Amino acid sequence: MRYSPISRFRGTFLGAFLGENLTSDGKIQSQSYLDLGRMAILGTESLINLGKLDLDDWIARQQQESLHLAATDDISIKIIIATLPVALFFHENPIKLRQNLLRVLKIWEDDPVVRDGTLAVAYAISLALTEKLDPLTLIPQTISFLGETPTSIPKKLLKVQSLLEQGAGLSRAQAESAREEKLSNTIAMAFYCFLSTLEDFRLAVLQAIHNGNSKVQDATSLRSSQATGAITGALSGAYNGISGIPVNWQVLLLQRNSPAWGLTSFSQMLELTDAFVAVWSGVYDIDLNPRELTQGCEEVLLSVYAAPRVIRSR
Known part of the structure; x- marks a missing residue:
């Protein structure tokens, strides 16, 4: 295995966070226009606490946080980012991945473009985590995973x-993509930035947040670049792992x-990701067992690994 699961899980979350918060000159801004990841954190906490996908718990957590969603482009991107925990948790099984993504999307308004964007990003992440991602076949495979759809996303991905294949530069890709509606454009540009610089997280994200007209930096253009950056960061982070993110x-x-x-802090995000990996992997947490395992008079540290959801506290 090229990178460990924990490296790729961390890379996905950290990549999305950096993609949202980087400026075009590579600096990290203290505040984002979008705050994309709060729903993703709530979903991750739900999966950690319950060890399974529970839509009622997801809804309750969002209501408790007063996260009311309106049908806007910003919310569409937030929904895609919110499904990252599901993409990671079910990445090994494409059938369950699709089923559970569609279940989660029912929490919000059923928008075909949001659905296809979510499926496309999640499927690419699943291929990266299972080390089956081939840059030459990713887009055809993704379109096949989407199935029959009335949206423009398959056309944009093609x-x-x-x-x-033509070796087109960023400026041409931006010009070609900008002719369509915003969300499909964001998805297409994220795939372009990721695949055109597959092994370079830094360059992929900087391409994604680059504004072709640097003199225009209004709120709309910033939100668009942050959205593209977040999705590109998640894709590249899943593929390159946290070790591929600049130190x-x-x-x-x-x-x-x-x-x-x-x-409350960035380090808390890393701790949450580690706990998420532990739940996904089936790590046996001795702290959840009231009996201490002893050998003679000395305590023995125990770490047991198994397939997801196999080993349980008793």
């Missing part, structure tokens, strides 16, 4: 495939340790 960016986040996606 256009990205054509641009990549100086990671160190800066840890030094600041400021609130992140509704959590």
Whole structure:
């Protein structure tokens, strides 16, 4: 295995967070227009606490946080980011992945474009985590995973495939993609930035947040670049793992340790991700067992690993 699951899980969350919060000159801003990840954190906490997908619990947590969703482009991106925990938790089984993503999407308004965008991003992440992602076949496989659909996302992804085969640069890709409606454009550009710089997380994200007209930096353009950056960061982070994310960016986040996606600090996000991996992997937590395992007079540290949801506290 090229990278460990914990590296890829961390890379996915950290990649999405950095993609949202980086500026075009590579600096990390203290506040984002979108705050994309709060719903993703709530979903992750639900999966950790229950060890399974429970829609009622997801809804209750959102209501408790007063997260009321309106049908806007910003909310559409938030929904896609909110499903990242589901993509990670069920990444090994494409059938369960699709079924559970569609279940979660029922929490919000049923928008075909949001559905296809969610499925496309989650499927690419699942291929990255199972080390089956081939850049030459990713887009055809993704379109096949989407199935019959009335949206423009398959067409946009095929256009990205054509641009990549032609070796088209970022400016041309942005010009070609900007002709369609916003959400499908965001998904297409994220796939372009990811696949055109597959092994380079830094360059992929900086491409995603680059604004072709640097003189225009209004709120709309910033939100668009943050949305594209977040999805690109999640894709590239899942593929390259946390080790592929520049160390100086990671160190800066840890030094600041400021609130992140509704959590009190960035380090809390890392701890939450580690707990999430433990639940997914089936790690037996000895702290949940009231009996201490002893051998003679000395305590023995025990770590047991198994397939997801096999080993349980007794």
